[in-house]
Amino acid sequence: MSRQRQPIEMIFEQLRSGTSREESFRLLFDRFYWPLFRFFEHRGFSTEECQDLIQETFLRVFRGIESFRGEARWEHWLFRIAANTASKAVRHRAAAKRAGQAVPLEDDTLGDSPPAAASGSPRGAVSPAPLRQLLGKEMRELLSEAVAGLPPQMRRCVRLRVFQELDYEEIAEILQISPSTVKVQLFKARKRLQLELGDLLGDCDL
């Protein structure tokens, strides 16, 4: 077994016991560097900021390793630390902006505003065309009302597809069902909504 693929639990035990602590910490760092990089990058941070945030996250891990009791999964503990670090960075950025300081990030779509909600779909080809371009306010309200009358699972599938512009696989992950179930639910939903809304449904891509 290579040192690189040593089980996390073993690395973690070595860290807690204090033996070869720095070496164990390096293994942990190597294992989770890229997942963390992707996470911060997805939140819209620049490469330089990702480097800083990864360092901050691992310093917190190093300082807090003794408080981790192993009740949660190690990855989840690390994820929570990373998410808190990202939120803190966004708050600092917002505070700096309020204070009139120059801020390194260019857009406002980071942090608490998810890309799908704030700036349209980031998923390009797999998502439907942005609905706000196709439907007026009145149509959106009519659609919302009609969707609210659907059975729970169907309703959730439609909302995630139409209002959050997610693909089948993401909807399946969120609702913990299979992608084929999502497809079936959306197919049935389209039939029902067509009956209720007729032509108003237009080319809304379910």
Add this chain to the structure above:
Amino acid sequence: MREPGGIGPHVGLKRLIAYRQGTLPAAEREDLQEHLSLCPRCAERLLELRNFEAASARGDAAGPESLRQEAWESLAEHLPRKESTIRPITSAARRETPRRRIPAFVYAAAAALLLAVVGLSIWAVLTVRQERQRVALLEQQLEEREEALTAAQRSLAEAERQLAAARGSSGREASRIHELETRVAELIAALDALHRTSPAPERRDQIAAAQKIEVSVAPRFALRGQENPDDAFLRGGGAVNPVRISTPADRFMVALSLADHPVFDQYRLVLTDRDGKMLWEGRRPGSALLGDAGTWVSLRGLGPGRYRLRIEGLHPDRRELLAEYVLEVEPQEIQR
């Protein structure tokens, strides 16, 4: 596009993780799915978690190795330099760590701290003992006052009886009547004076003043700062001056207000007679005592006399006396 309508507060990471792990109860799971379908932020967080788990499991690189190396070098600069400077956790590792020499001033500081703690404890014990003695003294003084009142009432009744008898006689005893009238007037004045006298300020006392708890005892409920000055109010951290409550009121209000946050899980109020026999008990959770909160204490069937009101703080493993009051329930008017 956001769907109109309220979607409730965002879901915490802990709960999202529990949902991912399938440990949420069915009803909660349904609610969460409904929320996720309406809240892009929380749906996005869940997908981030999924992506992070997947990336951690795969362990593949998403960029040049030089970037990771650079990040590690920067991080390593901020980590403790030597293994020995990192405190080991297990006892075995602790034994392996070489024993460091502790400077003499640390011992001196520790000894001073220990002395201070011991001194403080002794002071606390002595203070509590002293306070108990003062409460006992106060009770004795109240008892003496009650006896004086009773004696005065008896004398007045006797004088009034003699006066009535003298008036009923032939009228030859005008001087006797005058004498008795004067006597009755004097006795009434003395009795009024006795009733007007409240325990002197120096008899008032404080116990458990360190507890941040405000207690008001009054025949009716009132907000802090808006109490009727005619009411017998007790304020502050456990003043033991007696509160007089007239018998026409069949109950009185004890209002507890915490200045800060609840120190105890529960607060217990106990009304006892002078022998310590419990007559009434009430409990309030600590969280219910912020601001003005009160509880009624029934006096039904108790009659005039003196009672003790104890207020205790309760933790699962211990209880602590916070304040103790003497309540004097008396007839509303003196029968003449």
